[in-house]
Amino acid sequence: MTIAHDDVRQDAGPSDDGRPAAVATMTMAAALNRALADAIESDPAVVVFGEDVGALGGVFRITDGLTERFGEDRCFDTPLAESGIVGTAVGMAMNGMRPVVELQFDAFALPAFEQIVSHVAKMGNRTRGAVRMPLVIRIPTGGGIGGVEHHCDSSEAYYAHTPGLTVVCPSTPQDAYSLLRAAIASPDPVIFLEPKKLYWSTGEVDTSIVGRIGSARIARAGTDVTLIAYGSSVATCLEAAEIAASEGRSVQVIDVRTLTPFDDATVTAAVRSTGRAVVVAEAPGFASVASEIQSRVFERCFEHLEAPVRKVTGFDTPFAPPKFEHWYLPDADRVLDAIDTLHWLDEHGDEA
Amino acid sequence: MTIAHDDVRQDAGPSDDGRPAAVATMTMAAALNRALADAIESDPAVVVFGEDVGALGGVFRITDGLTERFGEDRCFDTPLAESGIVGTAVGMAMNGMRPVVELQFDAFALPAFEQIVSHVAKMGNRTRGAVRMPLVIRIPTGGGIGGVEHHCDSSEAYYAHTPGLTVVCPSTPQDAYSLLRAAIASPDPVIFLEPKKLYWSTGEVDTSIVGRIGSARIARAGTDVTLIAYGSSVATCLEAAEIAASEGRSVQVIDVRTLTPFDDATVTAAVRSTGRAVVVAEAPGFASVASEIQSRVFERCFEHLEAPVRKVTGFDTPFAPPKFEHWYLPDADRVLDAIDTLHWLDEHGDEA
Amino acid sequence: MQHTMLQPAHPHGPDPHGADPRDLLPRDEPVRLIDEAGAVHADEGYPMPSADLLRRAYRGLVEARRINDQANALVRQGRLAVYPSSHGQEACQIAAALVLGAGDWLFPTYRDSVAVIARGVSPADAMVLLKGDWHSGYDPHEHHVAPQTTPLATQLLHAVGFAQAAKHRGEDTVVLAMCGDGSTSEGDFHEALNFAAVFHLPVVFFVQNNEYAISVPLSRQTAAPSLAHKAIGYGMPGRRVDGNDVAALLAVLGEAVDRARAGGGPALIEAHTYRMQAHTNADDDTRYRERAEVQAWAERDPLTRLRTHLTARGLLDAAGEQELAEGAETIATALREALNADADLDPEDLFRFVRSTRSPQLQEQWHRLRDELERAGTAVEGGPR
C-alpha cells in the first residue's frame, strides 16, 4: 500500500518485528471502528450517534462495541430521524462537542439535506468564524453489494457542490483510519463517505499515521495515462492498470481521497506528466464530481493533453436493481475501453 | 427576441396590427402567471399549491389572482412544510392530477430533497413506467435582488445531477411562458427554476408558442467565441457580447434553457463554429452544471478548440450577503476577462 | 373578541368542533375483542366481526404465515436478496387488506409484502424488489397498491396526496397508509398527518408498533404515553388496538375506514404487535433483545389465538385446517417455482423508464453499453447472471 508522502507519521516506536507497534492488518470496517474508538478515547468532546449505532453496532458494524466500551454517553442510538440527527449535531457542535454521526445509506441522508446545506455548511461563515462546525457525517456510500433500491446511491456531488463542506472518501483501510481521525479532528464539517463495497477489504493500518485532508495519493505509478478516481473506483482503476501493464501500457492511478478541497497540484502534475487522463467514478456522470475533475484537468492541462480527458461513470439513471448492477457499475473493461480512445499513436506516429 | 426554430407556433390567427392575436408585451412574472392560468383553464387535472400561493398570490405574485379566478380547488395554500408539499404532489400525480407546486426559495426547497430525489425522480423508473410523475416544482432561483441569507442560492446542480428530473431555467418572458406550459404538459417531473432577478424584465410573449423541453436557443449570433449560459446569466452574456462587439469581437450567446436533458447538438455545433467558449452561471462552480457543460464541450469539441474552455461562476462560498453581492455575482466584465484569456492571436498569428 | 383572543381566531378542521378534544385521545388500554386464550373480550364500542369475516381472516393468516416462511427459505437458498418478514405481525397485514374496498388504496412499506399479496398482487410480483429483478414488480393501478416504500414515512405523504386527488374529483376512495413505530419519528410522519387533518382527507394511518426499529426499542422513539397520543396534536382521533388480535384490528381499522369514507376525516391507529424475527435476514437480533422477550410474544401468536377462538366456536375443524394448509402450500409452491426461474433481464431496461421519452444522453449511454456487450460477445438481451 502506498502511503502518501505528506501524511504525518507519529512515532509509536518499533515493535518486535521491526514494524511500528501501531501497525496491523485489518479490514476497512475495523479500521473505521478503531478510528472511532481512538477518537472517543483521546478527546472527551467526541460523541458518536445515529440509528442503530449502539447495541447493534451499526448496520455495517462500524460502531461495534463502542457503547459497551465507552458507555451510552459516548455512543448512542437516536430516534429515527435524520434531520434530527444532523440538526442536534449542529447544536452540539455549537456547544463544544465533536459529534460523529452515522446516516445509514446515501438515500437516508437526504432528509437531513436542509440541515447539511443551510447550517452544517454555512454556520462557520455565517458567524464569521465565531461558531465552527467540528462535526463528521459518516455515510456508507455506493454500490457493488447487490443492495436493493435506495441502498447503493453515490451522492458525493450534492455535498461537493456545497461550499463549506469537506468531502472525504477513502479507498484503503489506512486512509479510512487516518482520514477519519483527521476528519474528527478538523474544525470544519466533514462528509465522510465510506465505500460499502470496500468495508471488508483488508490492508495494513498504522494508527500512528495522521491523515491530511486535501491531499490526493498516487496509488500506482505510471507514465502513459493517468486514471483519477476515489473510493471503490480506485480498485477498479488498479485492476485496469494491472491488465494494461500486461499489454505494455503504463498506467498511473491517482486516488483523490479528498473531493473538496481538491488537490489540484497532485492531479495536475500527474496528468501533465502523462498527457492522457480518464476520470472514473460510480455516480451518475451529469454535473458530477467526475465532471468537475474532468473540466479541471482539461483547463489546467490543456496544452499537455494528447487526447480529450474521458470519464467513465455510472449512467444518468437511478442506480440499477441488484441483478442489473453488473451492467451499471464501471468496471476495469470499461476503463480500458476509455483508455483505448485516447488517440494513441502507433510506432509511425499515426493514430492507432 | 429570438425564438428558437423548433418551438412550435400554434396558429392563433393574426390580430389587427398583423401580430398574432396571442402576442403581448409583459414581464416574466406576468408570463408565468399567464402560463399557470392557461394551464389550469385547459386541463382540469392541473392544480397549483404551495405556501402563500392563494390569497397572497405568492411572495413574488406569480400566482396572483388564480384562487380568485379558479377557486380554492385549483389553487390553494398548504401547511408550511415543503416535504409535505412535494410528497403530497407525488401522491396526487399517482392519482391522475398534474400538480404544479411553488417552493418559495432554493434554500426552502431543501426540506423536500428526499421526496424529490427518492420519489419524484424515481417513481417512473421504479414502476417501469406504470406510474409517471407529471408534476412541476417551481422554484424562484438565484441572486441579484439584494436578498438576505437563504434567499439567493442557485441549486440547479442538485437537481441536474439527479437522474429522472427535467431541469428548466428560462431567461425570457416568452420561454417562461412556453416552457412552463411544456413543463406542465410533460409526463415527467420538471424542476422549473425561475430567475428572480428576471421576474420584472419584459418581452413579447406569444402564447400560441408551445415550448420544447430539451432545446437550447441561440440568443445572439457570433463567430469568434461562444458564451453558454442559462437564466439570469444570459443577460450578463448578452451585455458582454454587446461590449465585445463594440471592440470588434463577434460573440455568440447560447441560452441553454433546459439543463437536463441537455441540448448537446446545438451547443457542440456552436462551439465548433467558433473554437472558443466560456460557460457562465451564478452557482458555485465546483461540481456544477457549468462544470458539466465545460467538460462536455471540452470532450466534444476538443479538436476544434483554440483555447481551453473557461467558466465564470459564483465562488465556492455561500452566497454573499446583500452588500457583497456585486463582488460575488458574475458580471459582464468578468465574462470579458475570461474571453480575453482564450489565446487570441494577433494579426501575425502570435498569441495576443 | 374574548373568544378570538383565547382560541385560535380561525375555525379549525371540522372534526373537533364543539366536541371535547379529549375524545381524540386513545383509551388507556388497546382495543381487544379476543383475548390471548382465544376467549371473547367484549367491547361496547366495537362489535365482534362476523364469523364469515373471521374465517376469511383466518385463511389470510394461514397463507400469510406460509408466505413469510417460504420467503425466509428463499433467502437462505439465495433466491431472494433480502426479506423483511412480518412473522408475528400477520394479523395487522391481513386486517389492513381486508378492511379496504376494491376501490380503496393501500400504501405499504418494505415489511408489508403480505398485505400487498392479500390485496391481490401475486406473491412472485410482490417479491421482484426483494429478488432484485427490478425496484417494484407490479402495476400499482391494477390492484390499487402503491409500490412498497423503503425511505421511511415518505409514503404517508403520497397516501395523503392520493386521497386529496380522489376528494378533489369527488370519489369516495379511502387510503390506508402503513408505517412502523420507528417511522413515527420522521418529519414526514408529522407532515403527512397534519396535511391529512388540515384538508380533512380520508386517510387511515396505520402504525404497526412492533417495539423495534431495527435494533432501537420504542423507548428511544418516543416518551409519549403511546404513539396514538400523537393524533390529538393534529386534531384527529388516535386509537390503540391489540395488534395480534385480528378481530380487534378488523373492528378498529374498519371503523376508521367507514368514518373516513363518510367524510369524517383521517385517523391514527396504533397496533401493538411484535416482530418475531430479525429485522431482515441481514440482521442479528440477539445483539439487542433478550430471547425471553421474544419467547413471551410467541405465546401471543395471532394465528394460534384466532385458531383457538374459531375452533372453540365451532367455526373451524381439522378438515378445515387441512384445507387451508393445502391452499397455503399451493401458494408457497407457486412462489418457490416462480423464484427458482431466472427472469429474462434486458439491460436496455436500465434506460427505458427513466423518462417517458429517452433523452439523447440516455440513448448515447445505452448505445455505449450495447456496443460494450456486443464486443464482449454477451447477448444483448442479457439473460440470467
Added chain:
Amino acid sequence: MQHTMLQPAHPHGPDPHGADPRDLLPRDEPVRLIDEAGAVHADEGYPMPSADLLRRAYRGLVEARRINDQANALVRQGRLAVYPSSHGQEACQIAAALVLGAGDWLFPTYRDSVAVIARGVSPADAMVLLKGDWHSGYDPHEHHVAPQTTPLATQLLHAVGFAQAAKHRGEDTVVLAMCGDGSTSEGDFHEALNFAAVFHLPVVFFVQNNEYAISVPLSRQTAAPSLAHKAIGYGMPGRRVDGNDVAALLAVLGEAVDRARAGGGPALIEAHTYRMQAHTNADDDTRYRERAEVQAWAERDPLTRLRTHLTARGLLDAAGEQELAEGAETIATALREALNADADLDPEDLFRFVRSTRSPQLQEQWHRLRDELERAGTAVEGGPR
C-alpha cells in the same frame, strides 16, 4: 406480560410515569394574569410576578416598541434591506429574554430581533443581517444567543443538541427555542420536540402563535384543538398562555424554565398573540386579512395593558413613563446612527470564514477577484457601495 402487551414494552421518558398523561394537555383557556383592562386575573397555578419584574418587563416593552418603530423607519429610509417586525408580540419577546439566566441560551428566529437585543446584543449588531453587511452580526457565545434563523424550525434542533451537550457535561443550562405557528408544520419541529423528550432535555419550546404564517392563517396550519395539544404526542407538557400578557408569559415560561433546570425535561408553550404589521415591509397584508381583525387586536396591545396595570397599582407614574421613553429614545438614536454609518466592507471576507483554513481553490478565487478589483481600480478594501 399483560402489561408488556398493552403498553409499550419499554419504560418511557421519566415524565409521564405513573402520572395521568392528561396532565400533559393544556387547559382549555390560555393562562392569563392581567386582563385586557389591566386588572388582575388571579390564577391558582401561576403567581403574579413581582412588582420589580413587572417594571423591568415594562421597560423592556417600551424599548421593544421603540426599536420596532425605528427599524421600520430605517427600512423606509433604505438603511435596512428588510425588517420582520414583532410589533404586537413584544410581550413574548421580552418575557423570553427575561426568564432566562445568564448562562442560559436563546435560539431565536428572524422575527425575534427584539428578544435578541433584550438578551444584551446591541441593536446595531442585531441588525447586521437585515442591513445586509453580513449573515449575522454578533458572536453567539458572547450573549448566549444563537444566530437568528430563517429556515423555519431548523433552529429548534440546534437548541436540542445544544442542551444535550450541556446535559452531557452536567451543566444546568436551559435553552429556550422560539418559533412561529407556521413553523410547527415543519418536520423539524416534530423531530426537535421528539428528541428533546426522548433525551429528557432542558429545552423550552416557545411558539408565538401570531395567527399567520405570512398570509396563511392558523386554520391552514392545524386542525388541532391548539398547538399546545401537540405536546402530549411527545410526552411533554403543553401550555397555552395569553401572548399579550407579559405577566402570564413570565409566569408560564418561568415555570417551564425552572422545571427544565430542575431536571423535569422539555415543555411546549404556545402564546396567543398577533402580528400587528405585515410579515415584513415586502409584504402586503391587506391581501389576506381584514382591517377589522387587525383593529380588534390593537385594542389588546401588550404595552397598554401593562401600563394600565402598573399605573393602577401605583407602580408607574408620568415621570417614570417619561424616563422610560427617553431611555428608549437613546437606544433608537444609537441604532439610527449606527445604521446611517456605512460599514467598511472587505471583499476578502467572502473567502475568510468559509473554512477554518482557506483551501487552494478559495485562495485562487480570491486572488482572481482581487486582481479584478485592482484592474478596475477599486480599492481592494471595498468601502460602501
